[in-house]
Amino acid sequence: KAGVTQTPRYLIKTRGQQVTLSCSPISGHRSVSWYQQTPGQGLQFLFEYFSETQRNKGNFPGRFSGRQFSNSRSEMNVSTLELGDSALYLCASTRTSSGGEKLFFGSGTQLSVL
Amino acid sequence: QKEVEQDPGPLSVPEGAIVSLNCTYSNSAFQYFMWYRQYSRKGPELLMYTYSSGNKEDGRFTAQVDKSSKYISLFIRDSQPSDSATYLCAIQDSYGGSQGNLIFGKGTKLSVKP
Numbered sequence: 333k334a335g336v337t338q339t340p341r342y343l344i345k346t347r348g349q350q351v352t353l354s355c356s357p358i359s360g361h362r363s364v365s366w367y368q369q370t371p372g373q374g375l376q377f378l379f380e381y382f383s384e385t386q387r388n389k390g391n392f393p394g395r396f397s398g399r400q401f402s403n404s405r406s407e408m409n410v411s412t413l414e415l416g417d418s419a420l421y422l423c424a425s426t427r428t429s430s431g432g433e434k435l436f437f438g439s440g441t442q443l444s445v446l
Numbered sequence: 447q448k449e450v451e452q453d454p455g456p457l458s459v460p461e462g463a464i465v466s467l468n469c470t471y472s473n474s475a476f477q478y479f480m481w482y483r484q485y486s487r488k489g490p491e492l493l494m495y496t497y498s499s500g501n502k503e504d505g506r507f508t509a510q511v512d513k514s515s516k517y518i519s520l521f522i523r524d525s526q527p528s529d530s531a532t533y534l535c536a537i538q539d540s541y542g543g544s545q546g547n548l549i550f551g552k553g554t555k556l557s558v559k560p
Binding site: 336373436 | 488
């Protein structure tokens with residue numbers, strides 16, 4: 333079974349530009365979450381989509397947005413990039429079972445803002 | 447006080463040592479406890495999960511939860527160089543809802559020397 337696929341793996345952008353990241357969840361998983369990971373802050377929750385609807389949102393500015401398509405694939409967009417947006421952006425799809433909801437992460441997109 | 451505290455390390459041990467990784471949390475409502483392992487340039491992968499106090503064993507790994515002390519641990523027996531990674535604890539206060547309820551520790555970087 334294929335895992336979570338994120339594209340691209342690496343991105344270099346300049347301040348003020350915008351960027352779109354893509355995520356394909358594991359087949360059959362309907363929930364997709366996005367996280368930002370930095371050495372200083374660790375993993376921080378951005379938002380979650382379930383059946384094309386945003387189910388929850390973390391504490392990030394409106395420059396960060398996302399969407400989910402009918403095939404569960406998801407994209408996140410960051411507009412007007414700032415230097416502090418440099419991070420590893422991780423997508424995870426969720427399998428619900430006894431013992432909690434288990435996240436399966438992709439390898440991430442490493443974004444560098446210059 | 448942060449909701450989840452985890453010593454960032456780094457932790458360096460010789461091959462074959464027993465490793466103890468720990469997290470503390472502040473909210474007694476947390477019910478589900480997970481450990482993720484993250485190799486360099488990869489996304490986190492789920493290693494262990496539990497939803498009750500006590501121990502859960504899986505091969506060389508044992509997850510321990512003490513809800514009365516709000517303390518969780520991951521033990522690695524007979525550690526191997528391939529265990530070198532960052533270990534993140536994750537705690538959730540509800541189930542079947544949104545991933546916004548999942549809180550991650552910042553991770554402990556482990557290095558196992560041959």
